Amino acid sequence: MKEINRNAMREKASGATRPTAASDAVGVFDSGQGGLSIFRELIAIAPAENIVYCSDGGRMPYGPRPLAEVRRLCENVARRLLAVPVKIVVIACNAASAASLKQLREMFPGIPFVGMEPAVKPAATVSRSGKVGVLATEATLQGELFENVVARFASKVEVLRQPCPGLAEFIEKRSGDAAGLEKLVEKFVRPLVEAGADNLVLGCSHYPLIKDTIRKAAGEGVAIIDPSPAIARRTRQLLAEKGLLADRERGTHRFYTSGEPDLLAEAVKRVLGVDAKVEPGTW
Numbered sequence: 202m203k204e205i206n207r208n209a210m211r212e213k214a215s216g217a218t219r220p221t222a223a224s225d226a227v228g229v230f231d232s233g234q235g236g237l238s239i240f241r242e243l244i245a246i247a248p249a250e251n252i253v254y255c256s257d258g259g260r261m262p263y264g265p266r267p268l269a270e271v272r273r274l275c276e277n278v279a280r281r282l283l284a285v286p287v288k289i290v291v292i293a294c295n296a297a298s299a300a301s302l303k304q305l306r307e308m309f310p311g312i313p314f315v316g317m318e319p320a321v322k323p324a325a326t327v328s329r330s331g332k333v334g335v336l337a338t339e340a341t342l343q344g345e346l347f348e349n350v351v352a353r354f355a356s357k358v359e360v361l362r363q364p365c366p367g368l369a370e371f372i373e374k375r376s377g378d379a380a381g382l383e384k385l386v387e388k389f390v391r392p393l394v395e396a397g398a399d400n401l402v403l404g405c406s407h408y409p410l411i412k413d414t415i416r417k418a419a420g421e422g423v424a425i426i427d428p429s430p431a432i433a434r435r436t437r438q439l440l441a442e443k444g445l446l447a448d449r450e451r452g453t454h455r456f457y458t459s460g461e462p463d464l465l466a467e468a469v470k471r472v473l474g475v476d477a478k479v480e481p482g483t484w
């Protein structure tokens with residue numbers, strides 16, 4: 202009972218006590234621009250939805266931070282989104298999901314949260330070599346969520362964990378330096394391929410934004426597993442199950458960042474092909 206009251210108070214503090222409506226927006230967040238890989242898939246299958254994107258670019262990267270700190274940062278962004286209000290929150294970040302998915306679901310039981318976990322299951326199902334590589338940030342590979350996924354779905358294959366320090370930051374800040382990016386990607390991808398991995402899981406939402414570079418480094422015969430379409434489908438399916446799909450011709454999209462608005466605007470242009478106004482976000 203006490204727990205329920207505490208949850209109610211927390212929801213009140215975030216402005217999330219009113220019932221959700223189909224006309225409310227979908228909230229998407231990431232530590233930076235990586236969540237745009239999910240956003241892109243979402244607008245393709247749910248064009249009627251209004252979507253609010255929050256990038257915590259001022260505090261990016263999350264990956265090297267302790268999970269408890271990432272958890273605090275995620276709570277702040279989630280509260281900002283709930284105050285919009287939104288009818289669902291997509292945590293379009295593996296590191297954030299590893300740290301905070303469980304806690305946010307407990308804190309805000311009235312709002313569905315969609316989280317990300319490395320797509321080890323589909324990779325393990327199709328692997329012929331019995332070795333699957335996972336590219337992710339340090340936070341994701343440290344999390345309980347990851348170990349659960351491996352234990353549940355990948356007991357018959359060897360999971361090669363490859364932390365990629367600096368890669369998400371490179372994608373975020375230096376999109377023009379193709380040669381530098383290739384070199385960094387090679388460093389992380391080659392050892393996995395040389396160890397026999399025939400499937401590489403993109404375990405950070407920034408990585409689908411450089412899928413071609415990863416594919417080139419991996420070479421022929423190695424499958425790249427990008428979870429973003431499945432996350433978008435799951436979001437749409439949850440909205441449909443709850444009778445919360447928007448009923449309008451075309452939705453609007455808003456972008457906020459705690460970092461540099463120009464940097465996110467440039468990424469929106471590159472990933473979604475549109476000129477968007479990016480507003481400074483405080484949370």
Ligand code: DGL
Pocket residue numbers: 231232233235236261262263264265293294295296297338341369404405406407
């Ligand atoms: N995009 C985030 C993820 O999916 C990580 C980037 C970061 O380290 O902040 O894990």
